Amino acid sequence: MDKNIGFIGSGKMAQAMIGGMLESRMVDKNQILASALTTRTINWMEERYGIEMFRDNKKVASESDYLFFAVKPYVYPEVIEEVKGHLKKGSIIITIAPGVSIKDITDVFGEHTKVVRSMPNTPSFVGEGMTVISPNEHVSDQEQGEVIKIFQAFSQVEVMDEKQMDAIPAISGSSPAYVYVMIEAMADGAVKQGIPRRQAYRLASQAVLGAAKMVRDTDIHPGELKDQVCTPKGTTIKAIAALEENGFRNSIIKAMDATREE
Numbered sequence: 653m654d655k656n657i658g659f660i661g662s663g664k665m666a667q668a669m670i671g672g673m674l675e676s677r678m679v680d681k682n683q684i685l686a687s688a689l690t691t692r693t694i695n696w697m698e699e700r701y702g703i704e705m706f707r708d709n710k711k712v713a714s715e716s717d718y719l720f721f722a723v724k725p726y727v728y729p730e731v732i733e734e735v736k737g738h739l740k741k742g743s744i745i746i747t748i749a750p751g752v753s754i755k756d757i758t759d760v761f762g763e764h765t766k767v768v769r770s771m772p773n774t775p776s777f778v779g780e781g782m783t784v785i786s787p788n789e790h791v792s793d794q795e796q797g798e799v800i801k802i803f804q805a806f807s808q809v810e811v812m813d814e815k816q817m818d819a820i821p822a823i824s825g826s827s828p829a830y831v832y833v834m835i836e837a838m839a840d841g842a843v844k845q846g847i848p849r850r851q852a853y854r855l856a857s858q859a860v861l862g863a864a865k866m867v868r869d870t871d872i873h874p875g876e877l878k879d880q881v882c883t884p885k886g887t888t889i890k891a892i893a894a895l896e897e898n899g900f901r902n903s904i905i906k907a908m909d910a911t912r913e914e
């Protein structure tokens with residue numbers, strides 16, 4: 653792909669995406685440009701990825717064919733205002749923040765602006781991300797294909813209607829955090845039973861990785877996979893009963909609902 657890909661903001665999510673793109677060799681480092689607020693991040697990005705870094709968001713906007721807004725949601729209005737009138741002709745804006753709609757972008761940049769609303773996640777850092785994208789009607793099929801290729805460098809990709817996008821952080825963007833908490837809790841439980849911490853994390857994370865692959869790759873219903881582990885009167889069913897006693901499923905569903913609260 654001979655396009656420039658720009659990032660306004662170079663934090664955790666931008667680094668996960670930039671790292672994935674460079675690793676997959678879909679773009680060369682001189683096709684990626686990014687901005688950040690602090691000298692510390694600018695120096696770190698130059699050293700770690702060898703990409704060109706800027707303090708000036710306008711400069712990044714004016715040279716990018718694909719422009720990611722990779723700042724925190726509350727910084728969006730400020731940077732949008734800053735780069736207004738400085739987009740490269742024909743460029744495509746890609747948002748990654750929950751709650752920022754396509755209309756929020758076209759209201760400022762004009763109704764014919766090409767916008768892709770997306771929701772990636774940080775496992776992109778190790779090439780195991782998941783991204784849902786929702787392009788507006790001004791993005792051509794060929795451009796959508798290129799956007800998919802960009803995200804496929806570090807994640808699986810689903811295209812969905814924008815109406816679904818407010819529900820995606822709960823199941824995909826934010827959900828790795830619940831799994832980290834569960835892994836940490838599992839390790840605490842193992843340490844309580846005498847297993848050294850390092851081995852506890854290795855065992856817990858491999859169990860989660862393996863279980864995820866079972867669901868994704870075998871097409872067997874998760875309930876049936878659970879049944880396969882539960883011996884009558886065995887250890888697992890006692891654990892499942894204790895989880896349910898403490899409202900395990902409901903606490904996950906409630907957590908997901910909470911992502912949509914103001």
Ligand SMILES: NC(=O)C1=CN([C@@H]2O[C@H](COP(=O)(O)OP(=O)(O)OC[C@H]3O[C@@H](n4cnc5c(N)ncnc54)[C@H](OP(=O)(O)O)[C@@H]3O)[C@@H](O)[C@H]2O)C=CC1
Nearest residue numbers: 661662663664665688689690693722723724725749772825
């Ligand atoms: N983290 C996650 O798991 C996910 C995050 N997202 C979304 O991605 C976006 C970024 O999140 P995340 O990467 O976690 O955030 P971070 O805080 O890690 O990164 C934010 C970046 O923005 C930079 N920045 C702040 N203000 C400005 C500005 N005025 N101009 C240019 N750069 C600026 C910061 O610079 P400096 O480093 O110098 O301070 C930093 O590099 C958010 O909208 C978030 O909702 C989406 C999916 C998953």
Ligand SMILES: O=C(O)[C@@H]1CCC=N1
Nearest residue numbers: 725749750821825826
């Ligand atoms: O909490 C956040 O705002 C971002 C969106 C999804 C994951 N982290």
